[in-house]
Amino acid sequence: MTRRLALLIGVLAGVSLFSLAVGEVSLTPSEVWDGLLSGVGLGFAPRLDEAVIWDLRLPRTLAVVIVGGGLASAGVGLQGVYRHPMAEPYLLGISSAAGLGVVIGSLFTPSGVPPVAAAAFGALTAISVALATHRLTAAAGSGNRLILLGVALGLTFLAWTVVIVFVGDSPRLPTFTYFVFGSFGSVTWPQLAVATPLILAGVAVIGARARSLDLMALGDGQARGLGVDVRGTGSWILVAAGVVTGAGVAVSGVIGFVGLVAPMLAIRVSGPHHRRLLPMAMAIGALFLLISDVFSRTVAGPVEVPVGIISAAIGGLLMTALLLRSRTA
Amino acid sequence: MLEADQISYRIGGTTVVSETSLAVEAGEFIAIVGPNGAGKTTLLAMLAGELAPTSGMITLGSQPLADLPLDERALRRGYLPPHPRIELAFSVRDVVAMGRHPWRAQGTGVDEVIGEAMRLVGIEPLADRVVGSLSTGEAQLTQIARMLAQDTPLLLLDEPTTGMDLGHQQRTLQTLAESGRSATVIAVIHDLNAAASVADRLVILSAGSTAAIGAPSEVLEGDLLTDIYGYPITVMGHPYREGPLVLLRDP
Numbered sequence: 018m019t020r021r022l023a024l025l026i027g028v029l030a031g032v033s034l035f036s037l038a039v040g041e042v043s044l045t046p047s048e049v050w051d052g053l054l055s056g057v058g059l060g061f062a063p064r065l066d067e068a069v070i071w072d073l074r075l076p077r078t079l080a081v082v083i084v085g086g087g088l089a090s091a092g093v094g095l096q097g098v099y100r101h102p103m104a105e106p107y108l109l110g111i112s113s114a115a116g117l118g119v120v121i122g123s124l125f126t127p128s129g130v131p132p133v134a135a136a137a138f139g140a141l142t143a144i145s146v147a148l149a150t151h152r153l154t155a156a157a158g159s160g161n162r163l164i165l166l167g168v169a170l171g172l173t174f175l176a177w178t179v180v181i182v183f184v185g186d187s188p189r190l191p192t193f194t195y196f197v198f199g200s201f202g203s204v205t206w207p208q209l210a211v212a213t214p215l216i217l218a219g220v221a222v223i224g225a226r227a228r229s230l231d232l233m234a235l236g237d238g239q240a241r242g243l244g245v246d247v248r249g250t251g252s253w254i255l256v257a258a259g260v261v262t263g264a265g266v267a268v269s270g271v272i273g274f275v276g277l278v279a280p281m282l283a284i285r286v287s288g289p290h291h292r293r294l295l296p297m298a299m300a301i302g303a304l305f306l307l308i309s310d311v312f313s314r315t316v317a318g319p320v321e322v323p324v325g326i327i328s329a330a331i332g333g334l335l336m337t338a339l340l341l342r343s344r345t346a
Numbered sequence: 347m348l349e350a351d352q353i354s355y356r357i358g359g360t361t362v363v364s365e366t367s368l369a370v371e372a373g374e375f376i377a378i379v380g381p382n383g384a385g386k387t388t389l390l391a392m393l394a395g396e397l398a399p400t401s402g403m404i405t406l407g408s409q410p411l412a413d414l415p416l417d418e419r420a421l422r423r424g425y426l427p428p429h430p431r432i433e434l435a436f437s438v439r440d441v442v443a444m445g446r447h448p449w450r451a452q453g454t455g456v457d458e459v460i461g462e463a464m465r466l467v468g469i470e471p472l473a474d475r476v477v478g479s480l481s482t483g484e485a486q487l488t489q490i491a492r493m494l495a496q497d498t499p500l501l502l503l504d505e506p507t508t509g510m511d512l513g514h515q516q517r518t519l520q521t522l523a524e525s526g527r528s529a530t531v532i533a534v535i536h537d538l539n540a541a542a543s544v545a546d547r548l549v550i551l552s553a554g555s556t557a558a559i560g561a562p563s564e565v566l567e568g569d570l571l572t573d574i575y576g577y578p579i580t581v582m583g584h585p586y587r588e589g590p591l592v593l594l595r596d597p
Contacts, residue, residue, distance in 0.1 A: 231434075231444065232444055236431060238396055238427035238430075239425070239427060241396060242396070242420065244417035
């Protein structure tokens with residue numbers, strides 16, 4: 018298990034280096050290496066190589082890894098709380114809520130929305146919607162109502178986001194494709210500096226409750242019987258998932274499938290214990306999104322295909338294959 | 347050790363359990379019986395602290411149950427809700443080990459306790475099986491072992507033998523009754539003969555109220571049961587042991 022995780026992280030590091038090399042300007046491994054070193058004052062690389070790596074591809078690659086891992090962790094947390102394999106930020110409408118929040122936030126900021134405000138607007142709307150949905154469906158005791166409500170709200174938020182983007186028709190609003198399909202094309206260091214601590218904090222909150230999530234698989238009654246504060250755990254995880262999703266959406270827009278497919282794959286490798294499931298799902302989520310992002314830059318280069326389209330194309334097939342192979346969800 | 351004083355549970359306009367009182371002595375085995383919808387599950391959930399009574403008061407030891415924090419409760423009573431379902435692919439051993447969660451601070455001798463709990467209900471051969479692959483009865487035995495591993499002085503179980511064959515049902519109830527020498531057991535049981543064979547006292551519920559509380563030989567009585575269950579029932583002396591035998595008559 019630890020070996021598999023280490024292997025996966027190794028692959029992730031390899032693909033990350035590859036991600037630094039490919040794109041409109043393609044670099045050789047040694048050019049990547051020189052460019053990386055020259056950025057921290059060691060050695061020398063052509064100005065262009067260094068700029069491509071340090072200004073564009075490094076923040077972008079790091080953002081993909083952090084957002085991918087973050088969305089996967091949110092999926093693991095939400096699936097644990099709701100004991101439902103479809104509970105994840107996108108299908109629960111949390112991602113789209115964050116998207117709407119970011120767009121509304123940018124309406125109030127005349128000179129383009131600053132990263133902190135975007136993340137705050139995204140996270141706050143995401144948390145509100147997560148908590149409200151939880152409250153509205155908790156009594157029903159069935160995940161189906163939750164998912165139905167999440168899908169309904171998600172589509173509504175997405176629609177309003179698009180309406181605002183079209184009506185606003187302003188250069189300071191992010192583009193339609195960015196919101197609906199996601200993109201890492203415009204990631205900056207300041208954005209990353211805001212999103213990274215938020216996402217790591219959310220992951221830490223979810224990770225600290227790994228044991229409680231295990232026990233909650235027995236059902237709320239038994240978990241409480243064993244001393245788990247089921248309601249408190251649920252609230253913390255919803256808030257953490259909201260922060261992670263909001264911070265991620267502020268960087269890259271709404272991206273589906275990662276929160277769904279990464280935990281689904283990970284549980285087959287790591288088993289159901291959340292202490293092992295969480296890091297495995299995060300590594301898979303990061304790798305999955307990174308591969309999607311590399312394809313998004315290369316498949317029709319120099320034109321970028323939105324990363325959400327690629328992640329859906331790969332993720333959809335992957336999930337179909339998984340479902341056909343096993344009879345359970 | 348556990349005392350319920352005039353507890354009721356009302357929801358909407360319906361009274362599910364009405365002003366029920368019960369004083370349970372340490373080491374007793376109490377079976378809650380009665381027809382469907384009589385309020386057995388609600389009563390047990392209230393006694394477990396899972397459901398707060400809308401009126402009345404429950405004390406565990408000398409403290410009000412409502413005042414005990416969750417982790418403190420987990421050291422003092424185990425609770426098996428009805429129809430438990432485990433959603434993830436945990437093994438039988440994993441689930442039994444979860445019973446040790448309240449004791450995690452101690453840490454020592456965990457494997458022995460888990461092994462002993464599995465041995466008591468006879469599921470050691472299933473230890474590495476995924477719970478989802480078990481039959482209903484086997485899954486229920488796993489839950490019982492999880493309860494035993496939790497090692498609390500009070501066990502509350504809702505239909506603990508659901509899905510078990512006759513032999514397993516009786517053996518499981520006896521295991522619980524024997525653990526009852528040190529622990530107190532309160533269980534919702536449908537089978538009146540099984541309940542009478544292991545319980546010190548029966549609580550017979552009907553439409554949310556206690557119709558009778560007492561030793562099986564005192565409270566199991568043909569006319570009362572016929573009336574409560576709406577089906578002709580005879581009670582006679584058990585041919586092979588002390589105590590009553592409940593039989594259905596043809597209508």
